[in-house]
Amino acid sequence: MGSTIPRTYQDNLTEAKTLLAVFGGMRPCDVRPMHVAQYLDVRGKKAPVRANREKSLLSHIFSMAMRWGVVDSNPCRGVARNTEKGRDRYLIDAEFMAVKHIAGDFIATVMDFAYLTALRKGDIFALRLEQITAEGIYIKQGKTGMKQIFEWIPTLREVIARPRALPRPIRGLYLFCTRRGQPYTDAGFKAMWNRVQVKWAESGGERFTFHDIRAKALTDAKRHGLDAQALAGHTSSATTDHYIKMKKFRKVTPLL
Structure with a gap:
């Protein structure tokens, strides 16, 4: 790859x-x-x-x-951006489990790890074995530079154990690596993910992006009273709130 x-x-x-x-x-x-x-x-x-x-x-x-000193001003300043409609796709638990079932062990493991950590795809595939320590998993987010350590909980240990148990090249330094020991490229994983989504759609499911798993993780974290901002690695709560505000559901009791 x-x-x-x-x-x-x-x-x-x-x-x-x-x-x-x-x-x-x-x-x-x-x-x-x-x-x-x-x-x-x-x-x-x-x-x-x-x-x-x-x-x-x-x-x-x-x-x-x-x-x-090439120009004296920036012509982009003051020019209003196009209006963007926030994505409001929320991935329910049943969909998540169903896609894992048809995806195979590797994709299912990546999905579980993405959900537990809310990490972006690039950070997941850049994760090196040396970052996995007795204390936890050390991360420096590629997009924001935010440093995090994910402390061990039983479910995280179980998910991490799966890819580590797979046969890997001696020089495979990454948790999720190809047969050659290299990290998966964005295009390479995207092709694999697309095949899974095609199968999901053919079975009657509604397609979703890999990034929607991060949205689900942050939304669920907030709903369960956890620190969604810390999990996301955002520098401000406003960023986190904007990220998940369209994905919250209010439970309503129907009439008897």
Whole structure:
């Protein structure tokens, strides 16, 4: 599967190509806020969320250009982003268990680990065996840099034991590694996950993303009175609340 390239970097490369196709022929000093707004409007008709991400990258580029003295201002500032609709998919326990049943041992183990830790996919596949200690599992989140230690509980020990018991190359330094001892790439795991979701859909289930497992974990943590913010590794409670607010269910007693 090859070595892992951070997901954000991969996304930035794709975004940069799209931006170059539109702004590549312009001098930086000629780009005005109206051009950025027009880009968001046109691009937003098909991909409003992706347009927002591309605008963020463009803004960062202009911030650096200001620092280098190439331009005097950032034309992205003050330009409103496209409205984004929060994803409200909540994965119920029965769905989670059903997908694990058809997914096979490896995917089921990754799902369990993702649920227990609420870690992002990139952090899961970057986890090295040396990070698993007697104290717990040490993590430095790739996206935020947040440092965490997941303390041992029986269910976490059981899940960790599964991949460690599998035959692995002598040089396999990662908890979840390929036959060559390398971490799974985003594209490689995505292909495996997609096959599972196709089978799930064919059986009558509603497809969901791997990231929806993180949303389920944070939502369930908050509902059970646990510290969802600490579990998520977010620097502010507002980020956590925004992340899970669309995924909470209120229990209602029907009429007798």
